[in-house]
Amino acid sequence: MANKSSSPNLSRRDFSKIVMSFLGSIMGAVVGIPIIGYVISPALKATEIDAWVSLGTLDSYPVGNPKLFSFTRTKVNGWEQTTNSYGVFVVRKSESELNIFSNVCTHLSCRVNWYEDTQAYKCPCHDAQFDINGKVIFGPPPRPMDEYEHKIEDGNILIHLTEA
Amino acid sequence: MFENIFQWLDERLGLEAIYGTILDRKVPKVNWWFTLGSASLFLFVMQGITGIFLTMYYVPSPDKAYDSVEYIMNGVAFGWLIRGIHHWGASLMVLVVFIHMLRTFFYGAYKYPREVTWLTGTFLLLLTLGMGFTGYLLPWNQRAYWATTVGTEIAGTVPGIGDFILRVLRGGSDLSAVTLARFFSAHIWLLPLGILLLISVHMYLIIRLGISNIPGEDE
Numbered sequence A: 001m002a003n004k005s006s007s008p009n010l011s012r013r014d015f016s017k018i019v020m021s022f023l024g025s026i027m028g029a030v031v032g033i034p035i036i037g038y039v040i041s042p043a044l045k046a047t048e049i050d051a052w053v054s055l056g057t058l059d060s061y062p063v064g065n066p067k068l069f070s071f072t073r074t075k076v077n078g079w080e081q082t083t084n085s086y087g088v089f090v091v092r093k094s095e096s097e098l099n100i101f102s103n104v105c106t107h108l109s110c111r112v113n114w115y116e117d118t119q120a121y122k123c124p125c126h127d128a129q130f131d132i133n134g135k136v137i138f139g140p141p142p143r144p145m146d147e148y149e150h151k152i153e154d155g156n157i158l159i160h161l162t163e164a
Numbered sequence B: 001m002f003e004n005i006f007q008w009l010d011e012r013l014g015l016e017a018i019y020g021t022i023l024d025r026k027v028p029k030v031n032w033w034f035t036l037g038s039a040s041l042f043l044f045v046m047q048g049i050t051g052i053f054l055t056m057y058y059v060p061s062p063d064k065a066y067d068s069v070e071y072i073m074n075g076v077a078f079g080w081l082i083r084g085i086h087h088w089g090a091s092l093m094v095l096v097v098f099i100h101m102l103r104t105f106f107y108g109a110y111k112y113p114r115e116v117t118w119l120t121g122t123f124l125l126l127l128t129l130g131m132g133f134t135g136y137l138l139p140w141n142q143r144a145y146w147a148t149t150v151g152t153e154i155a156g157t158v159p160g161i162g163d164f165i166l167r168v169l170r171g172g173s174d175l176s177a178v179t180l181a182r183f184f185s186a187h188i189w190l191l192p193l194g195i196l197l198l199i200s201v202h203m204y205l206i207i208r209l210g211i212s213n214i215p216g217e218d219e
Helices: A012-044 B002-013 B015-022 B032-054 B065-074 B079-106 B115-137 B142-155 B162-170 B177-209
Strands: A049-057 A067-077 A080-092 A098-102 A113-115 A120-122 A136-138 A150-153 A156-163
Touching: A012 B032, A012 B079, A049 A067, A049 A080, A080 A156, A098 A150, A098 A156, B002 B015, B032 B079, B032 B177, B065 B079, B079 B115, B115 B142, B115 B177, B142 B162, B142 B177, B162 B177
Parallel strands: none
Antiparallel strands: A049 A156, A067 A080, A080 A098, A113 A120, A150 A156
């Protein structure tokens, strides 16, 4: 082996090694690179939502306390229809002043509930609390509650639902 | 620097010795027919890798199996390639393993002291056919359904215990969700584990005994 490797010509064994590693790398790449694409491709698929969702008539919401409105939307994920449920709190502060909050906690996406006795939204997961205007009053959330853009058409409330 | 790292590891793990024992074995002067064992192993590894990734999207349930395969073929990037390799690799593996057996038989390589290697090999062939049989049902299309109907029906013709065998294979008297789930389980767990185990014994014996010479030639 030692005397062979010192020869100026490429030995049969070294030639085989080079050819084998070259072919092996090609075969590895032919399978390996597609596998990466195969694994990550569902993550790269765009499932955009851009819709106006009706929450019913303005009159059905009392002035004062927040009222929860729930609805579902479906979209196709892989081989099935995924039904996602949404909850929004409609807050009518006066006849014309309206705020609509998502019930998704801005901390880690649990769903918050409104408690009338303490006048706060509370998240059951990590004890976060938001006031009626969505401001954080206790706990870990990094930002106030998310608010929906809304409009009123023929007495109906519509919110702008967007998802990237 | 890599030399030093390798030295450090080698001193503790004995990497050179492993390499020497497994790959630097002395072999007689043989021909291309002797590459079929390695080809079988390569195909098994390939089937294992592609199969593992297929389970990422495949669902072994009658209402979703066909849809999930459809999704692999049309919805996922390179799904057609991964499944294609698995599909064609399966047929090729049966073929290669079978020719590997024929070579061993016609060269008399199954004789003393290699009888156990031969014996494990015959079981490996049967397990490979079992992989083909169980995998064929999984796409849950018409061909899969009727092939398994016929296949299990054939198993049912065994005198005396035939009906029992049929019911065990199908998990009941009908070809059902239970059949699909158990074929899936057998295809990804039981049979591959059996193959892996027997390959270990098979390869240990090849390394221990060396490969046989071509008959009629002196060692």
